[in-house]
Amino acid sequence: MTSKAAVECRVDGTAPTYCDAPNHASRTVLYGRDAEVDAVQARLDGARLGHGGALVVRGEPGIGKSAIVDAMVDRADGFTVLRTLGVEAEHTWSYAGLQMLLHPLLDRIDNLPAAQAEALRTALGMGDGAGRAQRLQVGLAVLNLLVDASAQRPVYVVIDDAHWLDCDSTDALLFAARRLTTESVAMVMVVRDGFAPVFPAPGIAELTLGPLDAEASQALLDTRADAVPFTSRDWILRLAEGNPLALLELPVADHEDPMHRPEASNSRYTTTSRIKQAFTERIIALPESTRTIMLVAAAEETGETAVITEAAARLGANLSDLEPAEIDDLVRYHMGRIEFVHPLIRSAAYHSAPRTRRIDAHRALSEAFGEGDIRHARHLAAATTGPDEKAAAALESIASYEAERGGCVAEMAALERSASFTPEAEERARRLVEASHTAYAAGLVEKALELAEKAERLTEDHVLLARTALIRATILSWAGDAGAFEVWMESAEHYAVTGHENTGYPLLRGVWNAWETGDFAKVEYANELATRFGGSNNTWAKRLARAAAGLNRRPWVTAGEAVDALRSLYDYYQPLHDDFRRFDQVLAARWRLLAGDVPAAHLTASEKVRDCREAGATSPLIQALLVQAQTQLHYGRYADAQAAATSVIELAAETNDRRALMQGRVWVLLPIAAIRGEERRCRELIAAAIEDAPEDSVIPADTSLGLLDLGLGRYEAAFDRLHRLVEGSTPMELLTQVPTLVETAFRAGRAEEVKEAFGWFADWADATGRPYWEALVERCRGLLDADAEAGAHFARAVELHHADDIDPFERARTELVFGEWLRRERRINEARAHLREATEVFERLGANPWTERAQGELRAAGDSTAIKTGPDLAERLTPQELQVVRLAAEGLTNRQIGEQLFVSPRTVGYHLYNAYPKLGVSSRTELAKLNL
DSSP states (O other), X not given: OOOOOOOOOOSSSSSOOOOOOSSTTSOOOOOSOHHXXXXXXXXXXXXXXXXXXXXXXXXXXXXXXXXXXXXXXXXXXXXXXXXXXXXXXXXXXXXXXXXXXXGGGGGGGGGSOHHHHHHHHHHTTOSOSSSOOOHHHHHHHHHHHHHHHHTTSOEEEEEETGGGSOHHHHHHHHHHHTTOTTSSEEEXXXXXXXXXXXXXXXXXXXXXXXXXXXXXXXXXXXXXXXGSOGGGHHHHHHHHTTOHHHXXXXXXXXXXXXXXSGGGTOTTOOHHHHHHXXXXXXXXXXXXXXXXXXXXHHHSTTOBHHHHHHHHHHTTOOGGGGHHHHHTTSEEEETTEEEESSHHHHHHHHXXXXXXXXXXXXXXXXXXXXXXXXXXXXXXXXXXXXXXXXHHHHHHHHHHHHHHHTOHHHHHHHHHHHHHHOOSHHHHHHHHHHHHHHHHHTTOHXXXXXXXXXXXXXXXXXXXXXXXXXXXXXXHHHTTOTTHHHHXXXXXXXXXXXXXXXXXXXXXXXXXXXXXXXXXXXXXXXXXXXXXXXXXXXXXXXXXXXHHHHTTTOTTSOHHHHHHHHHTTTTTOOOSSGGGHHHHHHHHHHHHHHTTOHHHHHHHHHHHHHHHHHHTOHHHHHHHHXXXXXXXXXXXXXXXXXXXXXXXXXXXXXXXXXXXXXHIIIIIIHHHXXXXXXXXXXXXXXXXXXXXXXXXXXXXXXXXXXXXXXXTTOHHHHXXXXXXXXXXXXXXXXXXXHHHHHHHHHHHTOGGGGHHHHHHHHHHHHHHTOHHHHHHHHHHXXXXXXXXXXXXXXXXXXXXXXXXXOOHHHHHHHHHHHHHHHHHTTOHHHHHHHHHHHHHHHHHHTOHHHHHHHHHXXXXXXXXXXXXXXXXXXXXXXXXXXXXXXXHHTTOOHHHHHHHXXXXXXXXXXXXXXXXXXXXXXXXXXXHHSOX
């Protein structure tokens, strides 16, 4: 019998036709898919030139996806070809696909940085099991291993049935795929649409294969002319709908009159179901012993011949029984493994068997593997039809194994399955709680919530209920859900029932959640609970509640007392669980920022950025970068802040963290655009933030828009916008912008309306102990006091600014208002000095409206000398180039920089190559001398 594999071939350049390809080893020449071939060829051509990339090839079963990729393997002369196959049975087996793909490169692992090598070894089951593999480190290790291999010859990575890859392998490969732009690596992922899990791949180009046109379909059907009665030709063309595999299989499915077949008139049959039915009919026609060993091979998808043979023998079949299926081209024996010619054949072999027979096959396989092998547990579970503690315990052992490898998704799946077989309700709840916690660690927040809720319905154990509430509250809080507060309180109340000291943690987090959402009645409620529960840890919540009140103009606590309360939390507070540690350390950095200690906040956030990068902890890294970027704004390092925000947006997009997408734009990029007078850019950022943010989110844009209005001379609009905030429910949003409110009030002639808000700010600024904030207080006094007294306040403000090297933009604003006052007082020479200083700083920061205002004042003071300082050197670079250059200036190697920024050393070199000419340097030595 001739082969029926659906492989498209080009025989010559004149007419479309197709031919068979009996196995993947034959050389395939494609025809009729020129555009599709060109798309894959472009990846190969780019990789040869060091400009690789990735491509996802999608299409329905049998449409020719693998045929195109196979043909390109033949054309990949001079490439190292790495290939793996997603296997349905290994879909929840951590890093199974990655292990198969990287097997030829394992001898290169020692070339990786130590942390990456350790993470990859752990993920692939080659480590000592002493720690959990960090997901970002594994992804970076995969990237660098591919890059290392490409140093000798370009690499072509082919991933068939990528939709069946385990989630951990998928994450690592997609991480690498998005970073291949400067590498000699081409990656193609083949994905089935329909009858398979979804495979989202944001940020990667996609190619979707459609049906063949009528001419190509007829040509392909001609290759089956001996099996197609002339009267059936039109019927087959209609049913196949341009699907190559259908065109090859339907003609030989059987010899019935086609009009008597149900699918001839049933619109519910899809092309895929017709192909599968054709395979099923061929399988049913085989001897029973052949069907038995095919069933066992379908149940154990790894294709391991020895174990399949042993299990089949328990059911009365042996290896020789496969021969009829091989002759009929349904299976093949390739490189020591039993393989199905097409995934639909495997599905047909498995699902055409009765359920009892499938259970027998899994039981036989579990016995063949024997206890101690994780596949024994998998098949034992598949053969179990009801509660069974033995199966549950075996699956929990799988979870422990996956935990050692860092496979959070696989660990979660094993625990969930274990719980489903657990007879006793409390033990089932415990396993579900562990599964929920693991799902949270893996970033599967919806799954974590689902599992936590299941556990809660099974148990009355208050510690377990406190833990599930803790998980739910954490997820809801980071999503910005106002309902998180009630869940934090729920957790605290469960802990309190047991007399547990851990009540302090959920109470504190509840206070922070209520503070963020502006519900101070809830802040007080949590404070009352902390008093009622007692215990030393509950002091955390009471102190944070005090800070919330003082920083939001509640009359019973001053702003100064609020700062003292925040400071008392820095070293005293410790997070409840290690899994929350990095998040809570970032929270501590935010507290330092709220207390006005910019240097301490910057130091803490920067340390957390380094820590999270090294550990590959994505979610806390995003939050640490946000705080770091906010502190960089205070230092006037706008290019650095933009670089950090760019990293936030990129990581948030990869992890689907919509709230962080909004925060990166509104907390960092929007203030910079406002300072620079980029009104259109401000509107674009706000629109993008609204689109990105979770539903019902508050977009805190008014402070930046008020600053934009002030810079553009729209004083009344600026005042109205900012004054609404100080009179609103969460005035803390305006706290550090009160000096801007005061200036808008001064210029709009409404100074009397802001004196109370200024007093609140002055109290806070005095408590910070920082000359920088006191400088702003003095500037405000100069604007609010009578002209005769203003000069002393402005002079003192300038002096304080120079004593505290923070925020050159605010310092320049102080120089500007002082220069304006001096000019009005006809102290022209003094005015010029301050106005020139302001102009130079504004110009360097790119604050165009402010530069124009300062230059106008300077001309009015009789100084028309052009000032052209130009922007900072850092502004010449892209955010990625700036990050690389800063680390290179610190003496880090390309390899070390790549570890920090999650890119390959080659990409680092590419950014340095582009940055050097922009900076006018040619070496790291010169780079270190620049004042970046």
